[in-house]
Amino acid sequence: MDRQAWIAIALCILGLIGWQVYTVSHPPARVQAVASPTATPASANQTSTTASPAPFLSPVPGAVSTPTPVASVPPFAEKIEPLRNSDVELRLTNRGAGISEAVLLHHTIGDGQHVVLNAPDRTPIGAIVDQPAAPSLPEFTIVGQNDGTVQFERKTPEGVNVRKKFFFPPTTEKKDNFVAEMDVDFRNDGAQAYTNPGYFISLGSTRPLHPSDMPSYTRLVWCIDGKPKATDVSWFAAQNYPLVGVQKRAAQPTFQEKVNGAEWSAMTNQFFTTILVPLNAKVVETWAQPFEIKRPDGPSLQGIDGAMGMPGFQLQPGQTASLRFQLYTGPKIYGRLAKLEHDEAEIMNFGMWKLVSQALLNFMNLIYGWVHDYGVAIILLTACVKGVLWPLQNKANKSMRRMSALAPKMQELKEKYKDDPTRMNQEVMKLYKEHGVNPVGGCLPMMIQIPIFFGLFSMLGQAAELRNASFLWVHDLSQPDTIGIIPGLGWKINLLPLIMGATNLWLMRMTPKTGDSTQRRVMMFMPLIFLFFCYNFAAALALYYTTQNLFTILQLYQNQKQPLPVLEKVAPAGKKSRKGRP
Numbered sequence: 001m002d003r004q005a006w007i008a009i010a011l012c013i014l015g016l017i018g019w020q021v022y023t024v025s026h027p028p029a030r031v032q033a034v035a036s037p038t039a040t041p042a043s044a045n046q047t048s049t050t051a052s053p054a055p056f057l058s059p060v061p062g063a064v065s066t067p068t069p070v071a072s073v074p075p076f077a078e079k080i081e082p083l084r085n086s087d088v089e090l091r092l093t094n095r096g097a098g099i100s101e102a103v104l105l106h107h108t109i110g111d112g113q114h115v116v117l118n119a120p121d122r123t124p125i126g127a128i129v130d131q132p133a134a135p136s137l138p139e140f141t142i143v144g145q146n147d148g149t150v151q152f153e154r155k156t157p158e159g160v161n162v163r164k165k166f167f168f169p170p171t172t173e174k175k176d177n178f179v180a181e182m183d184v185d186f187r188n189d190g191a192q193a194y195t196n197p198g199y200f201i202s203l204g205s206t207r208p209l210h211p212s213d214m215p216s217y218t219r220l221v222w223c224i225d226g227k228p229k230a231t232d233v234s235w236f237a238a239q240n241y242p243l244v245g246v247q248k249r250a251a252q253p254t255f256q257e258k259v260n261g262a263e264w265s266a267m268t269n270q271f272f273t274t275i276l277v278p279l280n281a282k283v284v285e286t287w288a289q290p291f292e293i294k295r296p297d298g299p300s301l302q303g304i305d306g307a308m309g310m311p312g313f314q315l316q317p318g319q320t321a322s323l324r325f326q327l328y329t330g331p332k333i334y335g336r337l338a339k340l341e342h343d344e345a346e347i348m349n350f351g352m353w354k355l356v357s358q359a360l361l362n363f364m365n366l367i368y369g370w371v372h373d374y375g376v377a378i379i380l381l382t383a384c385v386k387g388v389l390w391p392l393q394n395k396a397n398k399s400m401r402r403m404s405a406l407a408p409k410m411q412e413l414k415e416k417y418k419d420d421p422t423r424m425n426q427e428v429m430k431l432y433k434e435h436g437v438n439p440v441g442g443c444l445p446m447m448i449q450i451p452i453f454f455g456l457f458s459m460l461g462q463a464a465e466l467r468n469a470s471f472l473w474v475h476d477l478s479q480p481d482t483i484g485i486i487p488g489l490g491w492k493i494n495l496l497p498l499i500m501g502a503t504n505l506w507l508m509r510m511t512p513k514t515g516d517s518t519q520r521r522v523m524m525f526m527p528l529i530f531l532f533f534c535y536n537f538a539a540a541l542a543l544y545y546t547t548q549n550l551f552t553i554l555q556l557y558q559n560q561k562q563p564l565p566v567l568e569k570v571a572p573a574g575k576k577s578r579k580g581r582p
Helices: 003-025 344-348 351-371 374-405 407-416 421-434 441-460 495-510 517-524 526-534 539-560
Strands: 080-084 088-093 098-108 114-117 141-144 149-155 160-167 179-188 194-206 219-224 227-232 247-249 255-262 264-268 272-278 283-293 301-315 320-331 482-485 492-494
Touching: 080 149, 088 320, 098 194, 098 272, 098 320, 114 272, 114 320, 179 301, 194 219, 194 264, 194 272, 194 283, 219 255, 219 283, 219 301, 227 255, 227 344, 264 283, 264 301, 264 344, 272 344, 351 374, 351 441, 374 441, 374 539, 441 539, 492 495, 495 526, 495 539, 526 539
Parallel strands: none
Antiparallel strands: 080 088, 088 098, 098 114, 141 149, 149 160, 160 179, 179 320, 194 301, 219 227, 219 264, 255 283, 264 272, 272 320, 283 301, 482 492
């Protein structure tokens, strides 16, 4: 590449760093806090639930959800009925007949408490509502829980009997059983035909797991034809044009979008998710609304409430309709999600690096199955990747040593043609060609590492397997390895990224110097770029690149012990030696 190309690369890198610094130092303004749904039904004053059902029965063409007249829900005592297996406890409430909380029995947060999805002050998961922004959560009667199921029943003012049943389906899995099912039956016991124009099923809520989580982790996701789409918590804030500060779009109180034909909808944070799959229907609409989470020890955070819209239906007198939902309430374990049948693994949202992320995650888990230590598994994963790239890196190192040997000749050409840059570039390229040197040969391994880096970045940011996995001084490989805070400044000291930066500088000093000063200046930015990306990210990423740097240093040391390359001119292509001919 010529000087202009390297300058363009340098400007792109600096622009990327500048953009990241700007986004971190100018977080989006928070949307006005949304009041939580009332935790105790006694104070509820919302619309009564009058419908909810089988979209495959006489759908109303073009029907959309429409507000119904506001009616008060009489006060009643909330009752919680648990449904539990070896991995999760679903706390079912008679307030709307849904999941008030999903307690993950083998996953904990920093203080040793169980991870809990949703909350009592949010709309229950699976509750049927007409207006998700003002959900009505009427009382259901618990009618049976004898055969490993919990059943609720309620009759609406229109004479529709609504029965809901929650249970865990049979499974052959020995662990990570986070799948439950919800059956909903609607029987029209009235004398008139019943028509519902559309309704919503609550997805519950999601919130950041850690105060430092990026907004992109807290999001509403839906899947259409096996492809995930999402909106995260930062969408609701006012949008401004970068740097100039001119407003592009005002803050939005809610998100609502038609998604005809979606297979499922979900709420997710960095490591955990709630996925609702209608097994005999399709999602036609998604809805979300932010809410504020007060923290006594720092600034407030934002979560999202979500719901999925279902199409309208009609029921004749005496007619019964049934609807079944699959619910996944648990960690984003790719191997477990990939075994489900409706593309639930797409919740990982690996993006354009999907194949790389999947391969690395599966291989890391395979190694972990042998060594039972994720820190060791990451080191062995690095060794395997480095082993595959070792021959290519050897070739690149030889190319850089030949480039270094050509440096005096290149300097002579630059002095000779310093007033004619075009001629100088032509002569330099001619020199490369004469000696069989590829000027970009040393960059090829680095280019191959780019998809690996971003694949790891995408994968390690969501791999629930790494949560609470310790290694040496690192308590949690899924989080930065903070060992202290600088007094007065509040800056966190993350040791592994600093070690990684030091090994990057060591590697730079060992790398043969090429004759292109612009290329050398570009390479000087690489330690800063990697340090910037890794400093506040999962310690696992810094561990991977620190290990890789050490392997590369070892390889360079081995290469440098070999004799210096001898520069010889390469015979022009197409010419054959006449030696030995008469």
